Amino acid sequence: MKFSTRLLHGHGFFEEETGTPIPPIYQVAMFEQPDRRTGETRLTDRGTELKYSREENPTVRALERALAAIEDSEDALAFSSGMSAISTLYMALLKSGARIVVPIEAYGTTIQLAADLSKFDVEAVKVWPSAEAFIEAIKPGDIAILETVTNPTLKVVDVREVAKACREVGATLIVDNTFASPVVYRPQADEASYTVESLTKYIGGHNDVVGGCVASKRERVAELWEWRRKLGTIMHPFEAFLVLRGLKTLEVRFERQSQTALEIAEYLSEHPRVEEVLYPGLSSSPYKPLADKLFARRLYGGVVSFKVKGGRSEALKVLSKVKVITASPSLGGTESLLTYPIISAAKMIPEEDRLKLGITDGLLRLSVGLEDPEDLKEDISNALA
């Protein structure tokens, strides 16, 4: 099946008893053990026991099959948030004395969590978010984590090259693909060890659900499954239902959001009150050639970052003046959101790193939703005025 079809049918669910192909919400905590003497249970399609919803739940499992199908991966696990996916992976992979290679630019909590692992004698090695810097830093046995498109300055990293180097060196690579989404890039196709997505963003897509996932090879997922069971970080059935529903429109949303984002990026590039626009789809962006090499389609996502002239006070004025757009730090959903990264996602990045990365006082990050592009441009234009 092609990608668009997998979005709808990748879960492979069909309930014989009722004849529905739509996975319902199994809002249940437990399942019967049919053989009371041995405690034998029913099994899921991957051979795990179906007995308790902290371990397995049919709605969550249907979502996982759909996620595996769209990530070009053998299997997938759904988690209660993007951070619970990342922290469960850390618990499964890290040993005392290990090194974790993290970019200086990434979602702030990812960087913070890696740094806080020092209390378990795990060393966080910080590198510039580029393939060259990762390749230079990784050593055998390392765990490396990176974002395909960085948050918030939208640098594109050549994941293919890093994945190749990790395999050669004997390091494990976790790719957080949240900003690119599987519509344009699937790290499993380049043999990254693990793909992480915050389902809260494009995949859920409606600003109404928090979730995460990890996609990987069957044996790796089986090991991680045990850690999810022990940590209790599984997604809940209602959330899984919402994400399954969001998945159906992922591609059409991402296409429309990417088109509107490019239109807004071009508009802002000409705006006299804007110093610089960061968007990998702009023909002037130094990251466009890499995005065109890596991404399956000429779509660059719905997030546009831009620097307002006049620094912090002017940027915060713009944030306070938008009306159609909501001031909020999330992204990838149906409603447009605007955030000031220095006080949200990039708050945990030390000032010295922030300045090197271009996360300046005037920087705002816009996540474009599904509103009419003209209304969005007018809203931003009024706020800038």
Ligand SMILES: Cc1ncc(COP(=O)(O)O)c(C=O)c1O
């Ligand atoms: C790139 C990226 N990864 C991971 C996360 C964490 O996801 P969640 O908020 O679902 O825990 C975020 C959250 O903003 C993010 O932007």
